[in-house]
Amino acid sequence: MALDIEAIRADFPILKRVLPNGKQLVYFDNAATSQKPKCVIDAMSHFYEEYNSNAHRANHTLADEATAALESARARISSYFGTGPANLIYTSGATEAINLVAYGWGRYNLERDDVIVITEMEHHADIVPWQELSKTHGVEVRFVPIDTKTFTLDMEAFEVALDGAKLVCVVHTSNVLGVRNPIERIIEMSHAVGAKVLIDAAQGAPHERIFFDSSGADFVAISSHKMAGPTGIGCLLVKTDVMAEMGPFMTGGSMIRRVTTEGTTFQEGHAMFETGTPRIAEAIGWGAAVEWLAQFDMREVHAHINDLASWTSNQLLDIPGIKIYGDPSHKDSSGAISFLHDGIQSQDLAMLLDEGGFAVRTGHHCAQPLMDALGVPATNRASFWIYNTLDEVQAFIEYLRFICERFA
Ligand SMILES: Cc1ncc(COP(=O)(O)O)c(C=O)c1O
16 A cells, blocks of 8 residues: 555644745755654653653552553564564663663673774764773774775675674664665674674664564664654663673663662663663653554655655756765665765755755764765765655755756
């Protein structure tokens, strides 16, 4: 059944937004964060209006309701990701999830000279924690380069880098290039040399169903706010036997079993890693988001986004002076289009587009090593999601042509 984009758009109040200059909003910054459907906003308001309370603490009615909602959201979200609630650790987002692997697993299981393989196309969230770990634990961080002609990971170099690897950390889908990495092969090759695998699925989860248990990955980091859920929450999915190898990351309330003046014992399982007051409203909102998303076949969602990206990138290539970094018309691409104009600075271009109502991202996209590999300091990025339309991308191309003719 084809997606009914108009019905989908009706679920998102913000898409009706008119900007202060009178222009209708066209939101093409979805790789930064997606918009939220009304059911997510309502679920969070309902919590605050009807049963706001702390969870896992008191015994009154509201506390019981808040605890039940937090845990039923865990069940719903973990089931959406093809795993059980015991394998899901709530975090503040993908960034904290990756830090949790570095501090909660890496610190306890890696030693001096152990090798961590990452790639040049990682987000800073999947680079800096490993660099920090190399300072404190003497681990070696190896970067796999990209092929700057095809904008894909150099898999031959990956194979070479695997020699002696203990941990491999790879982005599922690049937030800059839109390229989806061959994660199935990466997991297989990494396990063949005995390395654990962390997949950063912050950009992958909004574009395809992630089935954690059958993926074989040891860790998957996911962000709620890029897949219709609220900001402030995400999760780390962890295999049961791997979670048993982890130790405390952040310490304090909730994650303890017993604290005395002599010392502390800790909870087991995901409870050991969820310190302090949980993100209750956010978990409820994310639960509503995955329920909303579950009504769609993500292959159809991907096909819709891919059609928009293919059409847009073909048109962009027709505009003199525009260069695209990536292959947005590739069948696996997430629809993120990074581009530059050789005569208009990226910041200026973004401002001019904003005047027309088009929200695109400009900058290094938290991927400076990738920018270095591409030989540019920044790009403009248009990224699409489920509610974007052909009318919007046509209007975008028309407006961009006008800008380029006038200002270049
Ligand atoms: C590929 C990738 N990894 C990690 C992150 C960080 O995610 P979060 O905002 O949930 O911390 C992002 C966010 O842009 C991303 O695109």
